[in-house]
Amino acid sequence: MDIRGGRRSSNIEDRRGMRVGRTGAGLSIGGIVILGVLTLLGINPLPFLGLATKEAPVEMQQGEQPYQESAQETEYRQVAEVVLGETEATWGRLFGGQYTPATMVLYTEMTPSACGTGQAAMGPFYCPSDQKVYLDLSFFDDLQAKFGASGDFAYAYVIAHEVGHHVQHLQGTADQVQQMRQQAGQAQANELSVRMELQADCYAGVWAHDAAPRLQLTDEDISEAMLAANAIGDDRLQRQAQGFVVPDSFTHGSSEQRRRWLKVGMDSGDPRACDTFRTQQL
Numbered sequence: 001m002d003i004r005g006g007r008r009s010s011n012i013e014d015r016r017g018m019r020v021g022r023t024g025a026g027l028s029i030g031g032i033v034i035l036g037v038l039t040l041l042g043i044n045p046l047p048f049l050g051l052a053t054k055e056a057p058v059e060m061q062q063g064e065q066p067y068q069e070s071a072q073e074t075e076y077r078q079v080a081e082v083v084l085g086e087t088e089a090t091w092g093r094l095f096g097g098q099y100t101p102a103t104m105v106l107y108t109e110m111t112p113s114a115c116g117t118g119q120a121a122m123g124p125f126y127c128p129s130d131q132k133v134y135l136d137l138s139f140f141d142d143l144q145a146k147f148g149a150s151g152d153f154a155y156a157y158v159i160a161h162e163v164g165h166h167v168q169h170l171q172g173t174a175d176q177v178q179q180m181r182q183q184a185g186q187a188q189a190n191e192l193s194v195r196m197e198l199q200a201d202c203y204a205g206v207w208a209h210d211a212a213p214r215l216q217l218t219d220e221d222i223s224e225a226m227l228a229a230n231a232i233g234d235d236r237l238q239r240q241a242q243g244f245v246v247p248d249s250f251t252h253g254s255s256e257q258r259r260r261w262l263k264v265g266m267d268s269g270d271p272r273a274c275d276t277f278r279t280q281q282l
């Protein structure tokens, strides 16, 4: 993957190095650990975060010094800017010019969002209430260290997946699913989450199909993304966390499913191929 031919997004909000303080009673260390564990288990912690912030919103203060990034962080940031810019090009075309881009917030450790306080331990997430993707670039170090997935295109896949959630929000799918989940039992609610996540993977693939010539994607890049999709499937995450697999609590889909839906998007380049809600075969 060569980012030099790509378009850089300007929809970036750089909050790195800003200090975050709690107003009033804060989220306890125990609370933060629980959120981290939920995320590792593949459970979306955002519903819990909403509860956390009602008690104690965080405030941001500009640091005294501008944030000094390492050479590695510069590389990650450049990839993130180009991938976001390229998703804007793809979805702008697919939405016929009616696409409202998401903003990407770069932060370190902790930051406020309209969905609650973002914690680096949660990994990247999308908040529909403010239409922002939250990313602590150190997640890419973790992806490499914990899951053995590295390379620019592996990082690109992670970002394109979050942008996929933004597309679901713009399409109204996210709201519909949220309503259905509230009336569903636990197992069915989980299944809806899995379908939602696999569609975001498929949308990441649709983007990759479109951006491939501009970013000169190679077979090796595709393998990197597949490895990342494989590495962060719920079955793998659960096996690492508790040593066995509990299919009912999957909220992102198995490694095999994630890989397959990413490929459906990549091969077709067509968002209509990503109807994970109507398919019998996930």
Ligand SMILES: [Zn+2]
Pocket (backbone or CB within 6 Å): 161, 162, 165, 197, 200
């Ligand atoms: Zn997701």
